[in-house]
Every structure is written in structure tokens, then in C-alpha cells.
Amino acid sequence: MGALAHLKVLDLSRVLAGPWASQLLADLGAEVIKIERPGSGDDTRHWGPPWLPDGTGAPTSDAAYFLCANRNKRSLTVDMTKPAGQAILRELAADADVVLENFKVGGLLPYGLDYASLAALNPKLVYCSITGFGQDGPYAPRAGYDFLIQGMGGLMSITGRADGEEGAGPQKVGVALTDILTGLYACSAVLAALAHRDRDGFRSGDGQHIDLALLDVQIACLANQAANYLVSGQSPQRLGNAHPNIVPYEDFPTADGRMILAIGNDGQFARFAALAGHAEWACDARYADNAARVQHRDSLLPLLRQVTATKTTSEWIALLEAAAVPCGPINEIGAVFADPQVRHRGLRVDLPHAAGGSAPTVANPIRFSQTPVDYRFAPPTLGQDSEAILRALGRSGEEIARLRREGVV
Template sequence: MSTNQNDMAADKAALAGIRVIDMSRVFAAPIGAQILGDLGADVIKIERPGVGDDGRGYGFSWVPGKDGIETRHSSFFTVSNRNKRSITLNHSRPEGQAILKELVKTADVLIENYKVGDLARFGLDYESLKAINPRLIYCSVTGFGQTGPMAARPGYDGLFQATGGMMAVTGIPEGQPGAGPLKTGPSLVDFVTGHNTALAILGALQYRHRTGEGQFIDIALLDSSVAMVSHIMQDYLISGQAPPRLGNGGNGGGPADLMHCADGIVYLTAGTDEHYRRLTVLMERPELFTDPRFDSNLKRGKTNRAELMDLINAWSSGFTVARMQAMLDGVGIPAARYNELAQVWEDEQVKHRNLRATTPHAHAESGSVDLIASPLAQMSASPATIRMAPPMLGEHTAEVLAEIGIDEARLAQLREAGAV
């Protein structure tokens, strides 16, 4: 993006003028900081000299660099660190702590995801930094929260899918081959926790706007993992009975499941009585609408779901995906083609929404990197934007430290001392 385009984006940015110190690593908290960056905040990412964010080594693919440069932009790092400036800083050294405290004086928000109490050893806990900047919003993201018998434990996404209930309701139904708990493909607890992090900070910024007061925010992956189970967990709280795993079945009305066509798959959601009636007419099986096996949502979506889907799949197998989609669209029954990852980017609506965001990247072999657009990009007055590719390790150290009065000579001394 050109300088003029950057200026234009800054003028419309919801969080223009907000500075965020991002001391987080790996995925959940970096996602939260990135959302703030997408909304226009100046996010300064603090990384360990020579090592950087642990997330730089996660994932299965890395952005190829040019001229023999290793970008160390793994898939995990690339998807969660755009719109940030990276500086290297050793906060275990007094010189590093002093620099960080100078940055905190200029900051609105600090995000960290160290073990509970870890940063207090270096005078970088909330109470210490609040004394420097009373308006600071300090957000700590941990696995189990700041208090309680498990607070000291480390935690990663899969642990919380297991312990928070997500795996209990995900997977192939009992009695079928392969039945049992199943983790989701993406790190959904991390992803949702990142969004909860950003949401809490936005609320704290609004509170500060009214009162002038900063605050401490305790975000836990555990809390997010339990909340994510959502209406299925609420079913349990109401009834005292755990709903069964439904595999690809819908969680509300039925039939809702995969329909296998002659050349691919369509996901069908005929979740109301009227949708189901239209489906039986389309199938030329109107008697199925009043069939006592399928004459209620409970029967269609739960007790007799497999039997009904066998009938539907026997019918759908005689049509192509395109024909089936057109038929269902024609009578107003919700349905969507199943896409492999490559097909997602060929989907006409995905293209229309510009969800593949090709972004200039000075150090990438191709000169750019494809990113996933922000879901907040369609705000009419202050849309989320991608202004910068994820940073190289320490790419902005000199630039950021110059903003707090550290000149090149002093920077050289700090590098020699291992502080930056």
C-alpha cells in the first residue's frame, strides 16, 4: 500500500491514535492484537532478540524469502501478525525493562500471555506499569486464568477443546465407525479467545473514554472454550442430559447434513417444516412430509436423522452439484456447495467479498503475500484494513526506539549489551 493510501486508511481507522504494546506469542493473544491493528491501532510487537515469537516456528508452511533471506513467516505467524511493527527487546535485562517502560508511557494497551506472575519478576506486571501510566489497559491472556488451582498450568488450544466440552460434542455419532471425540481442524479456541481479547479491550477503551481509568483484563482460554459450546452446552444446562454427537448433522432443525451428488457434495439445511415440505415436493416424495418417522424437527434432526438422510442421498446422487444447488435455490431451501480449500478461493461470493487479500511484502520471494481479509472490512465508515504485511523479526526496532529518543549510537550500545 502506498504512503497516500496508508494516510487515507489512517484517516478512516476506528482506532487511529491508539498504541498497543503486544508482548504475546503464538496465536490467541496475537490474533487479538492483530484485530486492533486491523482497526487502525499502532501495534508494537515485542520479540526476543534472535529468537522472536515462538509462533514463527509453528505450522507447516513458510513464506519464501528472496535473495536467500528466511522470512520465518510460518502460517501461524503470518495469519496473526499483520499490521504490527516488530522490535526486539530482552525484558529480562534492566536496559530492556527501562525501554519497555518508556514505551508504556506512550501506550494505551499492553497485551501479554506469559505464565501467571511471570512478568512481575521484572517489574512489568499491571500494578507496576499502572504506576507509570494510570490510563493503561493491561490484558493478560492465559490458559486457565489468573486465579484458581490450575492457574499456573500452561495451556494450548487442543487441551481446551478437550476440557471445555468442544470435543465432547464434535465427532462421528456413537455406534458408527470412528465414533468418539474429535478436535476441530483449526485452533478455534485460540481464534475465539483472540476475538474475546480484542472485544474486552475495546470495551475497556470505551470505559476509559468515559471515566479516564485504565484497567486489568484477565482473559482465559478455558473461559472461551466453555462459552464456545454455546447452545449445545445450554441444552445440557436446561435438560441435564448431554446431546449426542451428530457428526455433520445440524444442531437445530432437520434435515441438515451433507448431500452426496454425482460430482460432489452439497450441505443442506431444511430446518423448518416449510423447508422440509418444499424438499419433499422437490424429491417427488410428498408423502415423506407426513410420514410419522419424520413429522417433527426432533425426529428429522435427531432420532431418525440417519434414516432420512439415506433417503435424501439416494435421491441427490442422481444430480450434479450445480443442478442440485440450482434446484434448492429455486425453491428457497438453504444449501451450499462443499468446498475443498482450493475451491474456497474460486467461489464467486468469496471473490466478490475480496477475502483473498494480496499484500505487498518487501522480503517475500514473490514481492507479496496472500492474507485472509478481515471480517470487519465492510464497515461503512471505519473499515478494518491491511496496511502492512507481518513484520520481519526486529524490522522496526530502530524506528520505534527513535520515537522515544534512542539514537543510533545508543541503539548500537544496546545491541552490544544484548538488550535489543
Template sequence: MAGALEGIRVLDLSRVLAGPFSSMILGDLGADVIKVEGPRSKDDTRFWGPPFKGNESAFYFCTNRNKRGITVDLKTIEGQNIIKKLIAESDVVIQNFKTGTLEKFGLSYEEMKSINPGIILASVTGFGATGPYKEFPGYDYIIQAMSGLMSITGDKQVGPTKVGVAITDVITSLYTTIGVLAALNERNESGEGQHIDIALLDSAVSSLINIASNYLTSGMVPGLLGNQHPNVVPYQTFACKDREMVIAVGNDRQFKKFTEVIGRPELADDELYKNNPSRLQNKDKLILIISEELKKKTSSEWQPLLQNAGIPNGPINDMKSVFEDPQVNAREMIVEMEHPTAEKIKIVGSPLKLSKTPVEIKRHPPLFGEHTNEVLEELGYTIEDIENLRNSDVI
């Protein structure tokens, strides 16, 4: 079955996470994605382990399925010519070199547009193409700090902490994908491509959503929020008899039901707690009361009681629990596939469930340069041409 982006070719000049994750999503949707690495400069994530399987890192597996892999030295004229031929036959280019690097290779957006007026270039950088920080390298951890995300993540005991995954890279990947899809749609009308300038810092700041809005409205600088919600109470982690769980009471109706479940229905009629603004004002005292009640039962005892009352709740799962969860498995969020050197590998499935054009995971994360000959032959290079390029270290 053809994917939603069947017939779209993506030239992936990016590496590590923010760019490759976006191009992988496009590949999952049916695009032909060609991943380019230097013949002597592999994607860094190939070395980021352990764990490794078949000499390939688990990190590399997570962002590179549904792609064909080639090697090209962009610093050589011959390599730049290969890339230009690919640009002529591509719809989208994704790159995350430092600002100005593509221009040094003679591959600016203007040059790309002269080769293919319909080309869409998505440039992913730490700080964007404009502003005083445009030349600075950007890494997820640094961006988590600079964006304000770490100033609200953590508690007074441990201090500021980062999110456990490279979340600003992930958010940036999603924005990049959205931008590419929007540009492809606009091109259907105009016939012309455009340049998409995506910055990790911009993306991270946008992810602050209500926290940013609260500050911009009130001028009040929030501190570390820990596991509590800044606007809603009770909405946080609670310790039960055995372990912690999350309970999220989103409105006054739910709060009334919640007080009945924990055996304290009088709290819903108390002027201190009867509505969310009052609960927020008196949250310290309320949380102490709730905490004492929740310690009387295990999380597995509380869960069905809360669920039946319509109170959102959930255990804090570790990775083992996540991938044993029947809901995760029912949603096909674990995919097992064949790999040429690692036999079988397990990867995370796609959250995109399209009824007419479902996602298909057809290609394993490519071996280093696995499809170089195949792609160059499609561009018209002969076997002799390819061997000459290889002997000259262009590929």
C-alpha cells in the same frame, strides 16, 4: 483515511496465535501495534512451516500484519525500562505469558497502572488468573479436549476429533478484542484503564452455546454429533451422486419446500416428519429416505434447485475452491501485498467491512526486529543509546 482506532497504541507482548490475532485485528482497525519479541527468542510461529516464503513462515504471516516489530529482552532491567516507557505512551497491552510471568519482570498490572492509569492490560492464558489450573500452560488442542468441544466433534467411526484450525485460540482472540474495545469505551467515561483476564478454557466453554444449554437444561450428556445438528433435522452433510454437500433445513416451512424439491412431498404431511420435534424423534428413518433421493443427482444439479426454493445449502469446498470462489473474491478476502524479503505475499483479508472507516492493510508482517530503531528513537533514545543496548544484547 484514518482507521476507527487511529491514535490508539497497542503494545503486543504476545506470541503464537491467541494474542497476536487479537492485536492484528486492532491493527487492521487503525491502531499502532508494536510487536515485541526477545532478541534471542523469536515468536515460535516464525519457525512453524513449511511453507516458508522469503525465510518467513506462512503461519507467521496470518497473525502479524499491520504491526511494527521490535526486539527487547524483558529479563533485563534496561529492557524492562524500555517496556515501561512504551507503557507510558500506550493505550493497550496484550500479553499471553503464563500466569505470574509479568510480575517476575516487574510488569504487573499494578505497576503498569502506576505508570499509566489509563492503560488496559489484556492477559490471555490457558486457564485464567484464578482457579486450581491457573498455573497450567494452555494449548488450543488441550483446551479443545478439556472444554468438551472434542466430545461432540467427530463420529462413532473415527471417535473424538479436533476442529481443523486452532479454533479455541481464534475464539479467545475475538473475545480479547471485544474486551479491549469495551474497556476503551469505558475509559472514555472514567479516564481509567482496567485488567482483562481472558482464558482459553472459558472462551471454549462459551462456544458450546446450545450444546451447553441443552445439557444444563436436561442433564443429558451428548455424544459425538458428527455432521448432524443436535436440535434440527435435516441439517447435515449428504452424499450426492458426485460428492458431499451440506443441507440445512431450518424450519417446517423450509422442510415442506425441501420435500417438493427432492420429489417426496408426501413426507411433509406424514405425522412422523411434519414438524421438527417429530423429525428429530424419527430422524434415522427420515435421513435414509432423503439420502436415497439425493444420490440421484450431482451436488451441482441439486444446488440451484435448493437455492431457488430457499433451502440453505453449500458444497464442502477445499482450500482451492474457497479461494477461487467468486463470493470470496468479491468480498476481498484475499489480499496481495509487497514484502521486503518475500516479494509479494497473499494473506486473508479482513471480514470487517466498515463504511466510514474501512480496514486498511498497510504494513506487511514485520521482519524480526524490523522497527526497533524507529520505535526507540520515538521514545527519545539516541543512535548511540540504541547501539549500546544492542551491544549489551538488550535489543
């Protein structure tokens, strides 16, 4: 039994931010019913190649992208534009603890599936709305996409090579990071709202509406870079792989590639300098402490690069790890999953899939001592659980057949 096995979640979201949140809730034990459009389903089912192979190795109609955020869920197809479909969703919401949705502001109001309508049926409902820009403000009606928000929210302005370097220019992060972070914030917000609803001595037991915007999340996650601007009044600039506040903290050339040095304090720098054959660097007033190294990075970094290029990546890592100097390789993703630590921690999980064969997924990183994550089932095929869910609602086989004929499910 997972930590959240007592919870029921109605997931009206699609693509990544909402499904990431609902997958995390599902991994922690919640029952999650994923609502999808009949015939097409979640957009990410079609964001391929690559496609999940079936038991014979032939490609299915489900893209790998869909697999990353839809484990441990049940799929029910419902056309919410039809009154009979709306009735099914309201019936599910009346018995749910949580509703997740990422429609445009006001998009569910015509169907009676907005917060006010569902809260009238179920006052204990925690209803989380994920949008690009929030429920109010001049941008509220706009659609929001991760790439767009990375640009508007400042992340791309600090990602990429510095002006004047070859290949300079703003860059997005290699995964839809704003969506992922929004999903994590959504999960935290939902759990906080449930704790508030259910805590001992709380009188009303009411749920609440959560208004979560991708732009807000992106700006909140600028972290030290936002703080640097707020304190100094100067917008941080792109530094490639360098760190604005720590030196040396970036990638360096080696005899056979590149490695990362992540030196976080002066003791680590002194040990590195000694191993590099230049113990005098740690005594040089320009480099003795981090503040001085940040100020004089332009003279220090070329010296470091000359030294690091004299040994291979593996030679440096062996030498520096023995001296407790943080360092590491820059792995391709294939090398990540072949890494002995990653294999030991079991970060690849293969789950039997309804189409035959198995669906590979990345393990949940949370490790509980009492309520471990339970990988109950693979991401579902479209409408895989429709009949079972409808029968649990009291629909007969004849009624379900009629709903299918009418295109409701």
C-alpha cells in the same frame, strides 16, 4: 484514518490468541508494537513449512502461520530479562492505551511488567492477560494450549463421528478455534474497557485489568450444546455433521460427492420434499415439523440419502437454490479462494513484504462505511522496526548500537 487510529497497543503476546486480538485492533487503525525475543521472535515464525517466499521465490525464515495473525504491526526486539530491556518496555507502556500479554500467571512480575507495576506508571492503561485457565483457581499455574482446551472444555466430545460409526472418536476442530475465539473476546473486552475509561462523565478515567482464560472462552462458546446439557442434564454426544436440534441439517451423498443440506424450518423441508419427488414427507406426522424430524431422524435420513445420491452436487444446488432451500458444496480451501463470491469480496489481500515479493493474507471481514480497514503493511520481519521505534523514544544511534551489542534489542 481507522476507527482506532488514536490508540497505541503494546503487544507482549505470541503464538495465536493474543496476536489475533492485536491484529484486529491494528486492522481497525491502532498502532501496535509487537515485542519479540531477539534472535528468535514469535514462536510461530518457525512453525513451517510452508515458508513465505522472498522476491526471488526462495523461502524466508518466516512461516505462513506467522502471517495469519501479525499484519499491520511493527516489530521491536527486546530482551525483557535485561534491566535495559525492561526500561524500554516500561517507557512504551507509559504512553500506551493497551497492553496485551499471554505469559503464565505471574510470569511478568519479576520484570516489573505486570499489571500493578505498569498501572502505577500509567493509570489509564487497559491491560489484558490471556492464559489457559485464568489468574486464579487450582489450574491457574498451568500452561494452556488450544488442543488441550478443546479437549478439557468439551468441544472435542461433540466433534467427530458418532460412536458405532466407522472412524468414530473425538476430534479437534481443524483450526485453533479456541485461540481465535479468545482473541475475539480479548478485542471486545479491550474495547469495552476503553469505552468505560473514556466515556463522558466518568470521573477517574482509569484503565483496568482483563483476566481472560482459554478454558472460560471454550465453555462459553459451547452455546446451544451447553444449554442443551444445562436444561436436560444429559451430556450431548457426537453426531458427526448432524445437528442435535435440527433435521435435516448435515451432509448428504450425491452422484459425484457430497453436499450440505441446512434446512432450518418446515417450509424449507416441504419444498425440498416436493423437489425430491416425495411431497408426502411433509405431510407425514413423523416428519411434518422439526421436532418430529429430530425424533424420527433414524428413519428419515436413509430416505433422504437414497434420493440425494441420484443427482450431482451441482444439479442439486441449482435446483434447491432456485427454491430457496439452503444447501451448498463442501469446498477444499483452494476452491474457497477460487469461489466467485469470495473473489468479489476480495478476501485475499497481498501486501508488499520487506523480504521482497508479497505476503498473502486473508482480509478482515469487517466492512465499515466510514472508517474502512486499512492494510498498511505486511507482517514484519523480526525486529524490522526496532531502530525507528527506539529513535522515537529518544535513543541515539550510538545508544541503539550499544543495546544491540549487549543483546538487549
